[in-house]
Each structure stands twice: as C-alpha cells, then as structure tokens.
Amino acid sequence: MPLVRGQARTRRFFDWLAPNYDIVNRVIFRPEWRAMVREAFLPGRVLDVGVGTGYTTADVPGAVGIDISREMVSRAKSYRGDLVLADAMAPPFRTASFSTIVCAGSFYYLPDPVKALLEFHRLLTPGGRIVLLGPEAWFLRPVVRILVRRDYEVLARRAGLDLERCESLRGVASLVVMRKGTSSGG
Numbered sequence: 001m002p003l004v005r006g007q008a009r010t011r012r013f014f015d016w017l018a019p020n021y022d023i024v025n026r027v028i029f030r031p032e033w034r035a036m037v038r039e040a041f042l043p044g045r046v047l048d049v050g051v052g053t054g055y056t057t058a059d060v061p062g063a064v065g066i067d068i069s070r071e072m073v074s075r076a077k078s079y080r081g082d083l084v085l086a087d088a089m090a091p092p093f094r095t096a097s098f099s100t101i102v103c104a105g106s107f108y109y110l111p112d113p114v115k116a117l118l119e120f121h122r123l124l125t126p127g128g129r130i131v132l133l134g135p136e137a138w139f140l141r142p143v144v145r146i147l148v149r150r151d152y153e154v155l156a157r158r159a160g161l162d163l164e165r166c167e168s169l170r171g172v173a174s175l176v177v178m179r180k181g182t183s184s185g186g
C-alpha cells in the first residue's frame with residue numbers, strides 16, 4: 001500500500017515538500033521526458049493537472065494549471081497561464097474546454113483513477129488527448145502507486161478513451177497518451 005495516499009495526506013505532503021520541491025525535481029524529472037510530454041500536446045488549450053511549481057507548462061501560453069497544494073502553486077511564480085487551487089477529482093471547468101490534459105507526476109496520486117479520467121474525458125474537446133507521465137521503477141512500489149500497461153488499458157477502456165501510446169522510459173518512468181474519440185459518443 002503506497003505511503004502517500006488520501007487527498008489530505010497528499011496535500012500535506014506537497015505543502016511540506018514545496019520549499020525544496022524544485023531541488024528534488026531537478027534530479028528526478030529528466031529534461032528529455034519533459035520534452036516528450038510537451039511534444040504530445042495538441043494545438044489548443046492545455047490543462048496541467050497537479051501543476052506543482054509549474055515545471056511542465058510554465059511557459060505554455062494560455063495553459064491552465066490546477067493543484068491542491070497552496071504551497072506548491074505559490075511557488076509557480078513564472079507561470080504564464082492561469083493557476084487554480086482545485087482538486088483534480090472535481091475540476092471547476094466547463095465541458096470541452098481543453099485539447100490536452102497533462103498529468104506529469106500527479107496521476108498516480110489521484111484516489112479514483114477511473115473517476116478522474118471520466119472527468120478529463122468531459123473536459124476534453126473531441127479528439128483531445130490526455131498525457132500522463134508516471135513512475136515505473138519497481139522499487140517505488142512501497143511509496144507510490146505504480147501503473148503498468150495492463151492498468152492503463154483497463155483504465156482507458158473504462159473511461160471510454162483510446163490508449164494511443166504507452167511507452168516505458170528505461171523502466172524508470174512511463175509516458176502514456178489516451179485520446180477521446182471524435183464522435184459525440186466516443
């Protein structure tokens with residue numbers, strides 16, 4: 001069972017980590033992964049879920065970043081888009097507002113992944129993308145939830161999304177892209 005679980009605990013954990021987050025992140029989050037995540041963005045508005053201090057989308061014009069940790073968001077000083085203190089499980093946005101939703105290091109903290117994906121499905125325009133960067137290293141299993149291809153296949157199916165890509169990044173992390181269908185039912 002992951003050590004960091006539950007919304008309140010997650011928020012407290014990141015509020016505590018926030019002053020040193022960028023130092024830790026510089027070691028963990030490789031620039032080439034960030035580039036791959038960004039290359040998967042579609043033209044249009046981007047929602048960064050669990051934006052943290054803004055590392056992934058700070059310079060993306062018109063991006064919207066949401067996070068439950070006030071301490072993390074308060075450090076996203078150079079963020080060019082809008083920052084919203086909000087829970088990804090109940091995102092306060094209109095239906096079909098975004099072409100891309102990115103979770104860089106945040107999806108595995110969400111308490112109900114299917115419910116989260118159904119919300120993301122609602123927020124996406126037809127044909128829109130969800131881009132997930134998550135941990136894959138086996139030794140992190142006691143600390144955080146590790147999702148593998150089979151998990152993503154099941155999650156995508158249950159949320160009515162197509163799994164476009166699921167790529168292992170040297171067994172350390174994974175890059176996953178899901179897509180909403182273009183028809184009204186998809």
Ligand SMILES: C[S@@+](CC[C@H](N)C(=O)[O-])C[C@H]1O[C@@H](n2cnc3c(N)ncnc32)[C@H](O)[C@@H]1O
Nearest residue numbers: 014050051052055067068069087088104105106
């Ligand atoms: C590992 S950090 C990643 C931050 C940033 N995306 C990056 O790549 O540097 C995970 C972030 O997800 C946020 N988070 C966790 N659960 C959340 C939720 N339910 N709603 C919104 N943000 C959440 C945390 O507060 C934290 O800032």
